[in-house]
Amino acid sequence: MERRTLVRVLVVVAIAIPILVEVLTFAGLMQFQLFGDGGDEPTPATPQPRRVAVGEELLPETPQRETLTDASLGTGSGQWTVTLTVQVENNGTTPYELRLEELTLGDGRTVPDGNTTRRLQPGETATVTARWRIPSGTTPHSVTVSAVRFDNDSGTPRTLTKRVHLAKIPVEGG
Template identity: 40%
Template sequence: MPDGDHPEDDDAEPDGERASGGAEDARQAADAGGDGQRTADAGDDVSRRWLIRALVGLGIGIPVLVEARTLYHMLAGYLAGGGGGRETTAQSTTSEPTTGVGDELLPGTEPRDTLAEAELRVADDGWVFHATVAVENAGDAPYTLELGAVTTNAGTRVDGGADSGRVPPGESRSFDAEWVLPTGETPDALAVAGVVHADGGDDRTERTVALGNVPTRG
């Protein structure tokens, strides 16, 4: 081989280029890895920020929601009640039907106790409530109807009354009763009791009868 040729030098130059290229590739790979890591870190930062914002939003939003609901119920109660003040609960009550002439005084008993007449007699010396009751004993035992005290529209209790005596089974009887009321007051209720005289003892039924409008005469 001629002295001017240096094949070793020709082979050395490509090896250097390959070494340089390998280093460049390593740097690029490292840069790429760093970019990927930075991207991942940036993504984690964004997720943490959104999580923190969500937690803060919940911490603020829940109390606000509770307060808004409370305010809503307060306003609803105010409007439903027609204004301020303490809330009240209305309780419906069923008033007892009134009894007038021709009605039974004790509809729950077997004997019939009918208010045959009722009137308020107005006089200078007082107002007198007069009642006539007809008893028809359809039961199997003797029966007695008792009329007790009268309560006026002013709440005055007037004692007195009368009773039918023992009415045998299958028989009928009528009797009268009168109560002198304070002037200007009208009968509002009448205490009534029915007694069945059975073999095993008396069976007593009591009731306060609400009276309807009693006719006035005078």
């Protein structure tokens, strides 16, 4: 092959390769704009926690039934009052106690206090009501609940503590 022909071929190749790369890049961009990225699978959503409303059980994983029977958010000047009432049925075979502990607000702050049932023997039912005073304008988000089972022989407590997310509680009063 002549030297002159070789130079011409190299010039054509040197010009053609960048043009080909640009054409392929442009075609890829157009395909993405017109047809998307080809990923038809939906993005998996973050699982939302179960929110307990009036009439629902706080701890469905225990043999005892802890049913939220009332939830209210009372307004007042300066502070509001959150009231939760839970009916506890000890359907288990060991003594049982339910503790409503701290309340977590929508902004992440926690409010201590709460209330507890007395120790319930198997077959007994009791109601526990807990009240928390919170800054006006804030909302309750969750309550920390502890279920305590007492061993029949030794009386040794076994505690399950769980944060229970609350459904929206209607504001009352004014």
